[in-house]
Amino acid sequence: MRALLLLLALLLGACAPIIACTEIAMSSVSVHVEDPDGLAIDDATLTFDSDDLTEEPCQSMGGGDYVCGYEIAGEITVDASHDGYVPASETLTIEMDADGCHVVGQQITIVLEPVVL
Numbered sequence: 001m002r003a004l005l006l007l008l009a010l011l012l013g014a015c016a017p018i019i020a021c022t023e024i025a026m027s028s029v030s031v032h033v034e035d036p037d038g039l040a041i042d043d044a045t046l047t048f049d050s051d052d053l054t055e056e057p058c059q060s061m062g063g064g065d066y067v068c069g070y071e072i073a074g075e076i077t078v079d080a081s082h083d084g085y086v087p088a089s090e091t092l093t094i095e096m097d098a099d100g101c102h103v104v105g106q107q108i109t110i111v112l113e114p115v116v117l
Contacts, residue, residue: 021101028069028094030107031058033080040064041112044082050074073103078110085112 029048033041046058048068058068058078068078073094081087088110095104 021099024102025070026102027067027105028072028103029058029067029076029078029092030105031066031068031078031080032107032109033064033066033082034109034111035085036111036113041082041085044080044085044112046078046080048076048078050076071103078108080110080112082112084115086115088112 031046033044033046035041040063042060042062042064044064044066046060046066046068047055048058049055050069050072051074053069053072056069058066060066069076073096075091075093077089077091079087079089090108090110092106092108094106096102097104
């Protein structure tokens, strides 16, 4: 009887789902920066901070596209600036996926308004 219970426990344990997380780093926030006419601003300065980090620079991908952080969950604030434009910021909440393996990244567009003199 004891052997049967042990075998049953092993079989039931073998049926439990195994979560295999990939080692690919997912971006937390992808940002497109443009002016009010929809033209990409390629050389803006973008930084981000989160609950657990101090301010970090975002990575330019060209064409007005930037990546702010990899695998960072929680509240993230993105700040964007460029000479001749009013600085802008946006705060988002980044969640983990159902498996808890990766963040569910978000894509945003930040429009920088020209400074009016």
